[in-house]
Amino acid sequence: MGEQQLTRALGSWRGTGEPLSTGLARAVREALLDGRIRAGSELPAERRLAAALGVSRGTVTAALARLRETGWVHTRHGSGSLVRLPAAVSGRVAPLSATGDAGAMIDLRRAVPAAPREQYLEATLRAAERAGHVLADHGEPGPGLPELRAVIAARYTREGTATRPEQILVTNGTRAALTLLTAHFQPRVTAVEIPTYVDALHVLRAAGTRLAGFQVTGDGWDLEQLASAFAAARGGLAYLVPDFHNPTGTLMSPNVRRTVAELAARHQVTVVADETLRDLDLRDEPTGIPRIAGALLIGSAGKSVWGGLRVGWIRARASLVRDLWRHPLAGPLSAPPMEQLVATELLSDLYPVLSRRRDELRAQRDHLCALLDGDDRWRFTRPPGGLALWLRLSATPADTVVRHAGEHGIALVAGPHFAADATLTHYLRVPFTPPCSVLDRVAAVLGSC
Known part of the structure; x- marks a missing residue:
């Protein structure tokens, strides 16, 4: 892939307030996930890429290092760097939108699993x-x-x-x-x-x-x-x-x-x-x-x-x-x-897919239950299956919690959306489809409301 082609694929990636190397790494990830960059494509040399993007070579080096550490870029000595989907993405249980990897927002408005990519x-x-x-x-x-x-x-x-x-x-x-x-x-x-x-x-x-x-x-x-x-x-x-x-x-x-x-x-x-x-x-x-x-x-x-x-x-x-x-x-x-x-x-x-999915969802459910248990601001029953916890909020309306979570980068859905009669104003669905590290953040944001 030439530097001009990559520049077009990345689009407008500056001006987000984050360090240039962080923004560049994010732009490469998003372009790969959107299909604007094909997995397996070879990246231009750092010096040429820096010149095309109008940044220092150090910025490009730092961005590639970040991508390399997280598995989005593989460098072969003497053969350049290739972009790829890391194993954490190809074998994930949660979709990218539910982990924040597809953008700034952790989107939990849909309780859905990711595809079992390999199978x-x-x-x-x-x-x-x-x-x-x-x-x-x-x-x-x-x-x-x-x-x-x-x-x-x-x-x-x-x-x-x-x-x-x-x-x-x-x-x-x-x-x-x-x-x-x-x-x-x-x-x-x-x-x-x-x-x-x-x-x-x-x-x-x-x-x-x-x-x-x-x-x-x-x-x-x-x-x-x-x-x-x-x-x-x-x-x-x-x-x-x-x-x-x-x-x-x-x-x-x-x-x-x-x-x-x-x-x-x-x-x-x-x-x-x-x-x-x-x-x-x-x-x-x-x-x-x-x-x-x-x-x-x-x-x-x-x-x-x-x-x-x-x-x-x-x-x-x-x-x-x-x-x-x-x-x-x-x-x-x-x-x-x-x-x-x-x-x-x-x-x-279907057993290989279901076996792994059940194991991971069970662990994530138990992790989220442990994080939220014992707080008198809500109560819930540990579900025997499914994809989410159903919280009964003690005092705060669910819409207030949803707005607060949105301000902190987490999109949730309040109870009335699930009701035929617009009731359930103190109920909140919290999916446990994301990995435990994301659930930690979700629980922290709920706890700060």
């Missing part, structure tokens, strides 16, 4: 090698590639829910799955948890359905409110996240699952159970998790693998899958065939 790239190569039959076809995915439907069905069967491939409809994520189901059933009222998955609220509101809420805390589901909400949603839908609930991390007990099934039968409510977080079981001694009898099941690879893998699914009776497939929205909400091939490769052998 993802290997799966992509394997998918490309056997893509001939897909590329030779018309490209319309229909209800999903047969091999992916078979892999998903086999996972359900292994977990005790006998499933045939024709009971699986592949979508481009859980939001797409919920959108398609809502468009098909056109519910007048939908029962929803408070709090719940933000994007699910967006989907349901856009469909014009009235929301009947019931409370979930770190201690579980409010059964009286649950019964009232199902009665209000008679003949409609109920959207639930029973497995490591988003955002509380709570696991629905077998007794509550039976109650949900009974209420659904009594009030003719169709239950949609979102199992996106089911794989993120952080219990020390996991046991089998039963499913809600009669529920339609939706899931995706978004939390277990990566949000950028836009593949989800619906598990339902085969006749309903056929009806959904014929819906006008089924095509636009389906996943591209090549992504389905990649998902097939990853879901066929």
